[in-house]
Amino acid sequence: MMHPDIDAGFGEIRQLIDQARKEALKNVNTRLIQLNWQIGGFISQKLTEAHWGDKKIEQLAEYLKSCGPDYNGFTRRNLYRMKQFYDAYNGNEIVSPLVTQLAWSHHLLILSKAKMPEEREFYIRLAIRERYSKRELERQLDAAVYERTMLSGKSVVPDSVPRHNIVIKDSYVFEFLGLPEEHSESDFKKALIKNLKLFILELGKDFLFIGEEFRVPVGLHDYFIDLLFYHRELQCLIAFELKIMDFKPEYLGIINFYLEALDRDIRKSHENPSIGVLLCKGRDEEVVEYALSRSLAPAKIADYTLKLPDKKQLQRKLHELFENVNYEKAIEKEAEKGGK
Numbered sequence: 001m002m003h004p005d006i007d008a009g010f011g012e013i014r015q016l017i018d019q020a021r022k023e024a025l026k027n028v029n030t031r032l033i034q035l036n037w038q039i040g041g042f043i044s045q046k047l048t049e050a051h052w053g054d055k056k057i058e059q060l061a062e063y064l065k066s067c068g069p070d071y072n073g074f075t076r077r078n079l080y081r082m083k084q085f086y087d088a089y090n091g092n093e094i095v096s097p098l099v100t101q102l103a104w105s106h107h108l109l110i111l112s113k114a115k116m117p118e119e120r121e122f123y124i125r126l127a128i129r130e131r132y133s134k135r136e137l138e139r140q141l142d143a144a145v146y147e148r149t150m151l152s153g154k155s156v157v158p159d160s161v162p163r164h165n166i167v168i169k170d171s172y173v174f175e176f177l178g179l180p181e182e183h184s185e186s187d188f189k190k191a192l193i194k195n196l197k198l199f200i201l202e203l204g205k206d207f208l209f210i211g212e213e214f215r216v217p218v219g220l221h222d223y224f225i226d227l228l229f230y231h232r233e234l235q236c237l238i239a240f241e242l243k244i245m246d247f248k249p250e251y252l253g254i255i256n257f258y259l260e261a262l263d264r265d266i267r268k269s270h271e272n273p274s275i276g277v278l279l280c281k282g283r284d285e286e287v288v289e290y291a292l293s294r295s296l297a298p299a300k301i302a303d304y305t306l307k308l309p310d311k312k313q314l315q316r317k318l319h320e321l322f323e324n325v326n327y328e329k330a331i332e333k334e335a336e337k338g339g340k
Contacts (some may be wrong), residue, residue, distance in 0.1 A: 020197060023153030030100040033107070037099070054293040084111055088120060093123050102127055106132045113141040122146045130205050139201065143173045147314035164234055164275050164298060172202055172279070172304045179306055185244050189226055192242075206232040212264050214239075216261040236272040237262050240279055247301050249291040256297045277302055 032067035043060075046052035059081055064071040085107055089096045095117075106127055113121045123146065127137050151171055175199045177191040192199050193212055200207050207229045214228040226229065227240040240256045243251060262274040266280040288301045 013057070014134060020063075029103055029122055031100075033100045033192040033277075036104060037086055038084035039079065040084070041090065043083045044086050047083070052255075060201075080247075081108060081111070088117070092117070092121075095124060095271055096176070098124055098128060099184060103134070104330055106137055108130075109138055109141060110132065114146070119146045122149070124214065136201055139198070142311075143175075143202075144148070144311045144314050147311065147318050148309065150318055162298070164236075165300070167204060167231065167277070168238075168277060168300045168301075168302065168331065169203075169322045172302060173308060174199070174202065174304055175308045177306060183240055183244060188242055188244055192227070195232065199278060204227070207238070208232065210237070216265065218257075218260065218261050223258070223261065225262075234272060235270075237267060237274040239246075239276045240276060241276065243280040247278065247283055247288060247303075249287065251278050251280070252291055252297075252299060254296060255299050259297050259299070270303045273298060279304055 043052070044056065045131070056229055058076050061074060061076040061079055064074040065129055085099075088111060102124060108216050110123045110127075114123055123137070123141065126132070126140065126145070130136075132140065146168075148171065156195050156327050170259055174192070176195050177188075179187060180189055183191075189212065196209060200209065208231070210228040210230055214225040215224050217224060225239045226242045229238045229240070230236070231238050239255065239262060241251065241258070259274045259276045267274055277296065278299065278301050280301065280303050283301055292299065292301070
């Protein structure tokens with residue numbers, strides 16, 4: 001309740017101050033990134049033209065340090081990072097306009113953990129879109145989101161594919177749960193709720209948590225959905241059913257039942273039909289394909305792991321995928337030549 005002596009207009013003044021501060025911080029970050037870009041470009045040019053060597057960079061760092069405490073951050077190491085930053089994106093007309101939208105700490109993370117140009121662009125766009133903090137971005141890098149996305153085929157998908165099949169992942173990584181390999185469904189659910197912030201980060205930021213053991217009364221009985229979310233982009237309820245076993249076709253029955261109950265009694269008139277996610281320990285792709293082929297309900301079968309993926313192994317798989325694609329394209333070109 002507002003104090004009687006406080007004018008209603010005071011709140012508007014506060015909003016103006018908050019907005020100005022946000023814009024000031026944004027402008028400061030933009031100028032800092034531009035400065036680091038300019039310094040990196042200057043150093044890169046000097047080294048490329050052989051006017052400078054490694055010793056000269058060290059002398060530059062010592063000179064700036066002698067100029068006073070305001071220049072202490074320009075160490076030899078940081079100056080080389082600025083050069084690396086410039087070299088990574090210089091000439092890239094798509095990425096270079098985006099770099100000022102991220103903090104310097106974010107760029108350092110991406111440069112240290114992402115080696116390929118396409119991978120760096122992926123994480124820059126992802127961090128901007130999701131407004132990741134440094135910690136959130138680091139987890140996405142460690143969880144090999146780029147490799148997993150590319151291997152899933154979701155980086156480029158036809159317009160005909162339902163949006164929920166793109167938004168909801170096929171596989172999730174829950175290394176933050178701290179669960180042993182053998183665990184109960186109750187332990188699994190409790191651990192997800194306890195680590196809800198990280199759970200939603202893995203799901204995607206448009207997921208809003210509604211509740212656990214969400215009650216749906218049908219007839220004379222009460223039924224309980226393990227976890228219920230709302231998705232802002234899809235504008236629908238999303239029910240999660242948790243299974244610590246591999247997927248079985250009979251699991252679809254319960255999730256379809258929950259979706260029917262949600263759509264009849266819980267869903268609001270302006271919302272889209274509810275979606276169900278069966279989160280299982282593992283899945284056989286052929287069994288999943290058979291089970292879903294005649295299902296009319298929008299249900300997804302996803303699996304989970306309690307360990308961070310082996311990034312090097314995923315990179316090898318991705319390399320093999322690119323090699324196969326390039327080989328197939330080469331065969332197609334030869335076939336086209338032969339047909340002419």
